[in-house]
Amino acid sequence: MGETPFVFPNDPNVTWSIMIVLYPYITGLVSGAFVVAALYHVFRQEVLEPVARLALVTALCFCAFATLPLLLHLHHPERAFNIMFTPSATSAMSVFGFIYNFYMLLLVVQVWLVFRPEIVERANSCSGAVGLFYRVLALGIREISDGARRIDAWVIRLLAMIGIPASCVLSGYVGFLFGAVKANPWWSTALMPVVFLASSLASGIAAIIVLYLFLCWRRRVRPDAECVRALSRYLWGSLIVAVSLEMLELVHMAYESGAQWHVISTLLTEHLVVSYGIVQVLIGSVCPFFLLMISTRPQLPARAMTWLSGLAGVLVLVQVLAMRWNIVVGGQLFSKSFRGFVEYPLHWGGREGLIAAAVILALPLLALWVAGKVLPLWPSKEA
Amino acid sequence: MTHQTDDTNGTSEAETLRSRRHFLEKVATITFGTMTLTLFPGWSGSDEESSGSDGEKPSNDDQPPVFGYLVDTRKCVGTGKCLTACRVENDVPDGCHRTWVERYVHFKDGTVQVDLVPETGYADSDMAAINPDDVERAYFVPKNCNHCEDAPCNQVCPVHASFTSPEGVTLIDDERCIGCAYCVQACPYGVRFINPVTETADKCTWCYHRIMRSEAPACVEACPVGARIFGRLDDPNSEISRRIAKFPTHVLKEHLGTRPTTRYIGISGEVT
Secondary structure, eight states: OOBOOBOOTTOSSOSSOHHHHHHHHHHHHHHHHHHHHHHHHTTOOGGGHHHHHHHHHHHHHHHHTTTHHHHHHOSOGGGTTHHHHSOOTTOHHHHHHHHHHHHHHHHHHHHHHHHHHHHHHHHHHOOHHHHHHHHHHHTTOOOOSHHHHHHHHHHHHHHHHHHHHHHHHHHHHHHHHHHTOTTOTTTOOTTHHHHHHHHHHHHHHHHHHHHHHHHHHHHTOOOOHHHHHHHHHHHHHHHHHHHHHHHHHHHHHHHHTOTTHHHHHHIIIIISIIIIIIIIIIIIIIHHHHHHHHHTOTTSOHHHHHHHHHHHHHHHHHHHHHHHHHHHTGGGSBOTTSBOBOOOOOOSSSTTSHHHHHHHHHHHHHHHHHHHHHSOOSOTTTO | OOOOOSHHHHOOHHHHHHHHHHHHHHSOHHHHHHHHHHHOSOOOOSOHHHHOBOOOOOSOTTSOOOEEEEEETTTOOOOOHHHHHHHHHHTOOTTOOSEEEEEEEEETTSOEEEEEOOTTOSTTOOSOOOOGGGEEEEEEEEEEOOOOTTOHHHHHOTTSOEEEOTTSOEEEOTTTOOOOOHHHHHOTTOOOEEOTTTOSEEOOOSOHHHHTTTOOOHHHHHOTTOOEEEEETTOTTSHHHHHHHHSOEEOTTGGGOOOOSEEEESOOTTOO
């Protein structure tokens, strides 16, 4: 029995734009980067020492801008704080305000503690405006004796331990935001939070690999091969878990062939062929899988391993961005009549255009560059 | 009943909602019940069959009325008058729809065609011409907010801007709405949209400002064939209660558990 296309009259527009694609993407980068830092601080993965500080500051820089795409998306951004002032306990979106703020606070405190010795040293040694700046950063606490540092280390570890489940909640919650929308068969699955969590880890680790290699190149410093190799292993593992879950979700939908499977299969085979089939699966999942499989081989020369890992990192970042796109935008390409599809005209300009999206992605990197000028991102032996 | 659109009568909808919202927050339900006695001096009416609105006096006046909405698809002929009435009454911007009418055509070869009835009505419209000999059956389905008892739009609203009134009407406080459009995503029926003028979520309110004055929603009043019926479900003698008791009714997307209060006579499973 055939059907002619029909779209509900209020459905022609994709309501959640590229900004809502960026929001879970940036949140995922925050969670994944934090976990890299936590692997060093909590699980004593000393091999990750060269990137531990970078990972923590990267998480903070991205976290600082995680809400910006949401603000740009809101039709009444001036009322954004209503989410905190008049929150609804039944709304997943409302809960985000509290989770985000808790996580941001945790990150700020942890970054401050990690960099406190250097801040105090500079506050003591520098004069003029620079000295004043570091004295303000020190918050009047100049004690950096061995005893004080031991206490700092203990608190840092404690915060990192709290931060691990917090980052899981942060990224898993973003998945829940979509997974709990029962009106949308492409979103409504219990696996969604787990899929977001796994891909968040992959994207965060990939971001740290790419940033580390890029900054080493900029500083004309040879990257720590063992660190990169370890990160590649973590990336490989998290990519395998993330992609397996994504595929499981799809296979489950296909095998179950529920009432709306015809819509989803048409979505994938006709509307998301490039962004899903080619970018997310082929370029973003299959290619980095093999690249990382090769790069994690111990006998591979360091230079080749570094290149392969960097390339895989870039591809995984593309994969996760494509995955966010396919979920967020893909889920709005079909009408709730389940009889027709709509287009998403992506514009360059405007509050929710491509240029604004590029600026949002650039701002955390700019913040990281500034942070690198103010705080020592590298271990003292390397600096 | 008269179709009132002037400012004096109309106490703009926003104003009504604001005061209602404030009222709901401050006053206990029992006090509200007392208030409604004043607001509903009587539900007298004599033309309920043609206008589709209830005329019976409620039996239990100490409680807020429980409203319901019934669509008798057997009667709808796609005049589109309800669409125009809604747009005029509620100042709905072009391109947005608080209500619409779908045409379902089942062909003998098994094909189902669904399309939209224009506001000018089905007759003399440019809707695709169909050879009657090819048609197995066809009917019109008016749509608007289902005012669900377990409304997912209310559930996801992060700031309590979307809520259900004591009378069972799902409403939006446009002074609270932040325009995140989560409710638009959560509504399974596609009835919500972001109003380009107010930049807030918008949808059918059953003409709340009218029904609280004992008038029928504009679409109900405008329907020349009584296909849209509005009234009190808590009154067993109301037109809507009698029709629901008499004919089998269905709700849309029942499997989602939203418990819509808008019911349909004469539709089958293909209507989404």
